[in-house]
Amino acid sequence: MACGIPPFSLCVTWRFGCRQNLQLLFFLFYLSHMVSGHIRYSVPEEMKKGSLIGNVAQDLGLDLKRLRSGRARIVTGESIQYTELKTDKGTLVVKERIDREQLCGDVTPCSFSFEVILENPMELHQITVEITDINDHSPTFKRDAIQFEISEIANTGARFSLASAEDPDVGVNGLKEYILTENDNFVLKQNSNADGKKYAEMVLQKPLDRETNPNLSLKLIAVDGGTPQRSGTVNIEITVLDVNDNAPVFNQSVYKATVMENAPRDTYVTTVNASDADFGSNSIVTYYFSDPNSGLGNLFIVDEKSGVILITGSIDYEKDKKYELRIDAKDQGGLTDSSKVIIEVTDVNDNAPTISVMSFTSPVSEDSPPGTTIGIINVKDLDSGDNGQVNCRIEQNAPFKIKSNLRNYYTLVTDTVLDRESVSEYNITVVATDAGMPPLSTTRTFNLKVSDVNDNAPVFSLSVYSAFIAENNSPGFSVLTLRAKDPDENQNA
Known part of the structure; x- marks a missing residue:
């Protein structure tokens, strides 16, 4: 869930193995504002690798030179990156096979989002790719056969629940209806759950006669609405029992x-x-x-x-x-009733916030002005409601502060002028805490080194030195020793 921040917020994530690739992007000491946009594409699942999704440069109003100079790239926290940005053409293409059912299951619409980041100046554009369904699955039953034992005196109108078919496709490609093979005794009644999932019941329309026909064999066919249409079948085997004239009834x-x-x-x-x-x-x-x-x-x-x-x-x-x-209730004669x-x-607060580092810059020069960006983090919490509302803060009293400008993103910036001669290194601990009861927290520590600038002149230990020397000394005789100190380091000292 989102942090408790304004609708547009900026955060940063850093992976220490990628410092050289991201250092320039987030070296935003003089950052005054950030550009952001949001575009959306829609493509069918199972497209071949390299297939075109959209022209990012054209849709964002960027030229190709800007993409190259800004080192445009995709940032996503997912383990699989389904898309690839071709900066030489400004296009977004399929990088990995996209299986809508594997990605979203029965959730619709199905989409995933990521950011395209450019630098100098920094721009953060969100891209959402909606994956539309194709009819690549047939309805299937998990059982080879459905067995019923039904009394010959079962009342007309008695209902018998049938196993449901599963079709991972959605929309028109999903399960459309059931068909029962023609017979003299049963008709099919189709229903839908509150979530829209279809299921079927057999309804007895003509009494059974065990002496005439002790066993019935029917077929239940599930068909989807795709083109071409796909179907799955399960056998229904009915054994007719004798003498039981009352079915169970749920209260x-x-x-x-x-x-x-x-x-x-x-x-x-x-x-x-x-x-x-x-x-x-x-x-x-x-x-x-x-x-x-x-x-x-x-x-x-x-x-x-x-x-x-x-x-x-x-x-x-x-x-x-x-x-x-x-739930079905069945008596010893095979009569049943159904209830829901x-x-x-x-929800309980069982997920702590997670902190993902998108960028962190170290060292930072001691003459950096207040407000210099040193890191960007992304904070999320899987819980809902108050349990998923997250607040971020810096734990210790340090010359830094944390700001939020985009949803789920926080920027870590300097709050005052730094002085390497006073403090040359900081351990900055960021704490993310949700609003659950009891609250859950996650911490992340950043080690920031301060680099030196030549901001101190050498200083003699005394303002006036006095010495006495006797006459007739040889040339090269030591007369006086002077000492000066410089708090800067390396060549600046």
Whole structure:
């Protein structure tokens, strides 16, 4: 999350192995202002390496000479750099294969951002590249077959949840609809969760007759909306059971619960409950996830007898803020009812701020004026709300201050005139603290050396020297020793 700073803020990051490459860029002792801009491009995924994304120089109103003289380059904190800036042409091209599904999953729109930095004078331009989807995946089911045991006296209108298909593509290329092969007994009903994910149910429209047809074989087909259209299929195997005339009924159609992120294993979430009007074994109800292969089975478990739902995995608010479970209740005769459990995740302050050094200049001349830039840092916090609001400060009392001019960025500058003869070296500790309860902090120490200028004249230890010499001494006889000191160093001394 962003630091608690104005919308436009500047910060700096430094990697000590790159001092020579970045030293000139951030040697901004007489910096008075900084230019910034923001452009956005849109390209499809899976473009070949070297494919053109856009003309950065033209879109930013820069000529090629400015790109070269300003040593224009891309700055990004990500481990993979998907784009490359061609300064000789002023163009932005694809450097690495971009897989939208790998980059963003089902999040849409999908984009990534980075900065283009120029020097002399310094310019910081943000570029956002939106990655559009292509239809490169087919809907798939995680199971080869769906098994049902259904009573022959199941009531018309009884619903049976079907396994969902997964399609990592989004938009029109994502999952569009389900199709059930033609049959005499069932029709297909399609629904959508609150997040837009589609799922299907079979609805019984004509009673089953075990004596006529004890087994049914159907196919569920999932199709997407891409061109050309892709599809996936799963078999539905139905075994018709005898004599069970009441299905379980949940006492709520939707259950709601709240859990804290990082809640420990076996933390209680909620309890679902369904009743069956039958007697004996036909009234015994068991609970299970409608789609055990959805991946939520790694995070939650439902007790098949009691309906108690517990946490079994790691709940991370930064990954998922809400979960939606579909629970089925089944009696001994195979009749089922479905209910939905919506679980809201509450954020806790479990992420400390991170400080990334974009640039740091050392040594700095002792005659540098106040306001000289010595470093730029980038500060982020993955938490949300107050837990993600970050404040930056310098820990010790030193002649430096920290300023923010662009979002997430801070500039470290001198606050007074430096004097190498008084202090030749500083350890500057920057502290980033979030607003959570309790707050979390991160520190980063910068070692700054002060270089000498010839600002001190030699000084004799005495203003007047007196000596006496006897006559008739030989030539070369020592008469007097004079001493002078200069607090400067090296050739300046």
